[in-house]
Amino acid sequence: MASVLVAKATINNISRQTWNQLPKAAGCIVIQQRDASSNVPTKLTAMKRGTGGRSSFSGVVATVFGANGFLGRYVCNKLGKIGSQVIIPYRCDANEVERLRLVGDLGQVLFFPFQLRDEESIRKTVQYSNVVINLIGREYETKNFKYSDVHVAGARRLARIAKESGVQTFVHVSHLNAKKDIQKVWKTSEFLKTKYESELAVREEFPEAIIFKPSDMFGAEDQFLNYFNYYSRWTVFGQFIPWKSGLPIWKNGEYTIKQPVYVADVAEGIIKAILNPDMAGQTIQCVGPQRYYLADIVDYVISILRREEGLVRTNRTFWIRFDILYLDLSMITCIK
Template sequence: MASAAKEFKVPPPPVTAGASGTGGRSSFSGITCTVFGSTGFLGRYVTHHVAKSGSRMILPTRCGENDRQHLKVMGDLGQILQMDYAISDEGAIRHAVERSNVVINMVGREWETRNFSFEDVHVTFPKKLAEICADVGVRRLIHVSALGAADDHPSAYFRTKAQGEAAVREAFPSATVVRPAKMVGVEDRFLNVFAEHSRKYPMVPIIDGGDTQHQPVFVDDVAVAIRQIVHDELTSGRTYELAGKKVYTVHDLAKLVLRTARSRRSTAYIPSFIMRALSCPHEFLLRKVPFPMPTPVGLTRSYIDAQSRDYVKAPDTLGFSDLGIDPNDIENGYVLDYLRSFRAGGYALGEAPWEQNAA
């Protein structure tokens, strides 16, 4: 009888079972969500969208108050709780998730330092987090990885991303894995690199021939997709590759940025081995010095390696359409509006004379 009762066990109610109100702010979605990486590029958008749907938010961070105060207004009064933690402190991690029914992990790093290696951030911490979530009974775990993560990738960044996915799935089989393509937006480290180089250098450097393909996606679309995943329990155990509508080469993206910024600069092809050689002294110092160092844009190994392969969504994988979302075209004026700040003539609207016949 005991085994039969176990076989026909009633599934637990959905995470939104306790929802009340009309939805949105001043309502309760039934979700108490812990977000790791809330101060990052994607993290602030995810916090905004999940919080404004009426969710209680627990935001563990390791930064000062000035770096996280902008998150306080993303939900109603009393619904945003901030706390200090460290990725090596199991007690703090457990305290952050034990009252939540949803946990989102967006912790990542694009370069290694003396204190944190790719292995620490992309493998050890996600594995530890997944084990703790399984132990305390968290209902949903959403792990954000990266499009292009593979065990055989020449880049340590993408290899450890793949290893982190496997570790999370082993400890928490029902986890949802999200693989966003290169994200663009106000704080991105992709299109902003081309724009900044156009203001600093006589030519914009492009690695190798600039013919590798990318499918960049607007960061806010990824955040909306994660909010949809949080509310839809049918997404449990699945992997979603979130990429934009159109495939571009790196050269096409550089030209798009130059047209938007109204720059007269041209592009120059730089062999990848030269760029890697230039990045070596900086990468070495990052792993040795005990204090923060400025990081030149476009001169990290992960950025260079990201232009060595095509990063496009596989046709047979789940994506935006499976979540009922139509992502923005990145050439939409709203999406690329932030690049106008690089215009030498300011923010004036309209087309510059040399843009009219631009290639």
């Protein structure tokens, strides 16, 4: 305000002179009074962090691998909510991850193409980050990537490069049932086996890594509850009643216990672990507050779909034995 008054007084005093006769420096008097400094910070951590929120800066520069997945979308949203800069490597079409740009403020969400087997592209995505989160996982194998390629070799490569690049915090997401001795029901789960091996690989390369082991996660577009909604899961045989469809479940789901957890709660736990230095080297199991029999969960899904009259649970063990019996009979027929 004082600068404005000085400027007005100066103009009144020199109003009788022509503007062409004024010194050129006179027009710079007020401009020089503005707050400015030549000591410009060159590091992001030296900038003002603000009071919180998406328009502030929390000091976290996180690279999130697997950000386009089910859990990844929630993690990126939580990171952007506290004012973090998020680097999102992707190997799909760029338009598929473009929606994640909205999780942070303008210029705080960056995208970078990469390949899991290309170490140079991985180094470029983590070279400026102090946090790396590995959410890469696959429920099935492809001709290009086996379980071991994604869960074990890929996780080991990410952890090693992050350690070499000076990353402070590395977060790896495994599975609750991933362990050394896996109970064999019908056949050993290769998915859980490689998930356990990924934990060992990450610990070898990055001993201070934080490992999360969530149970079945539910939420919008999940693979847990929607799994029982797929038409491909419904068979034409339902308790031997021709006009009903059946959901084949191991022993009707009466011997399987689930403790599902909400996906946003897992994402919130990851954010809190990143911000807590005491969580380095910890293994965290994430489960929901309640336990349910799988049979009750499936019956609940059937009731939500309003298919109580046309869809029932079936015992999967019978149809497996039926397939084996059919295979044996066909072999005998071939021998004849």
